[in-house]
Amino acid sequence: MxxxxxxxxxxxxxxxxxRGKPENKTVYSNDPQQVAKNWEKxxxxxxxxxxxxxxxGRGTNLEIIKKLTKSVSIPVQMAGGxxxxxxxxxxxxxxxxxxxxxxxxxxxxxxxxxxxxFGKKRIVISVDHxxxxxxxxxxxxxxxxxxxxxxxxxxxxxxEFLLTNISRDGTLGGPDLENLSSVCKLGKHVIASGGISGPxxxxxxxxxxxxxxxxxxxxxxxxxTIQEAxxxx
Numbered sequence: 305m306x307x308x309x310x311x312x313x314x315x316x317x318x319x320x321x322x323r324g325k326p327e328n329k330t331v332y333s334n335d336p337q338q339v340a341k342n343w344e345k346x347x348x349x350x351x352x353x354x355x356x357x358x359x360x361g362r363g364t365n366l367e368i369i370k371k372l373t374k375s376v377s378i379p380v381q382m383a384g385g386x387x388x389x390x391x392x393x394x395x396x397x398x399x400x401x402x403x404x405x406x407x408x409x410x411x412x413x414x415x416x417x418x419x420x421x422f423g424k425k426r427i428v429i430s431v432d433h434x435x436x437x438x439x440x441x442x443x444x445x446x447x448x449x450x451x452x453x454x455x456x457x458x459x460x461x462x463x464e465f466l467l468t469n470i471s472r473d474g475t476l477g478g479p480d481l482e483n484l485s486s487v488c489k490l491g492k493h494v495i496a497s498g499g500i501s502g503p504x505x506x507x508x509x510x511x512x513x514x515x516x517x518x519x520x521x522x523x524x525x526x527x528x529t530i531q532e533a534x535x536x537x
Contacts, residue, residue: 305509305537306349306516307530308381308495309523311339311372313365314356320521322474324443326360332524336368337375346530350379352497352518353399358385359442373398381428383466389414396422403466405430406440408458409447416461428464428495431455435471436483443470455487464493466518472499474521479505485512502527506536 312319314329318339322328333339340351353372357363364385373380383403386392392415395402408415408429419427431454432439438449447454455465467487469480479499488494493515500506500522509517517537522528 305506305514306495307347307533307537308350308352308516308518309343309348309530310352310354310497310518310520311336311343312354312356312520313368313384315363316365316368319356320474320524321356324470324473326356328474330521330524336365337372340372340376340380343530344376344378347534348378348530350381350400350516351376352381352383352403355382355384356442359383360444361385361442370398383428383430389418392418396426401426401428401464403428403430405432409438409440409449409454412458412461419462424463425493427462428466429458429462430466430468431458431487432468432470433483435469439470451483452486455490459490459492462492464495464515466495466497468497469499473497475499476501476521476525476527479509479517481508481512484509484514488513500528503532503536506533510537 317331318333318336320330355365379400381401382395382399386395386404387407433451436451438447438454477499484496495516496509496514497518
């Protein structure tokens, strides 16, 4: 199982939000490149870099991400505000993998075509949900689509999924194992995100046969190290 630290960017800073709310922000660093190098040195398999400003439609951290991807040798998975063909193709020029959510539910054919062109393993579908209902536009809009229906519709064309229960994200409240286990049974590569509180949660996620797990607040608050997570993975 891959151990993947998150680097969430807002205003050029490395931050963590609680349940995706900008008003619930904690700043951890003013040097994203150094944070990336630190996680690489600690043994991370991949980095999950999120442009929160782009996600929320209030700016971009693109230049910082460009520098960050060049400063490390491990793969970078880029997310945030990738909602049209130019932004997606531009991101794929920088990062090994990109994560798309909103556009996958608005124009699945476009995303499918891009996956065929660039390779399915480079396009990760983000199925963000609020206790089983898919949300888009930076978690601000509910689609009314159930998680089960969304994954069933998309699993024919895509192999890589990022699963986040937004009610758990940044809470240290434990991962949503029920939905994770259900999606993992489809035989796709599923990355678990949200709620990790310590080493014991890594074991639980692995038991669901997840492809990877994203470490956020628990990592930044010192409740788990990458080395600990690697041993359990």
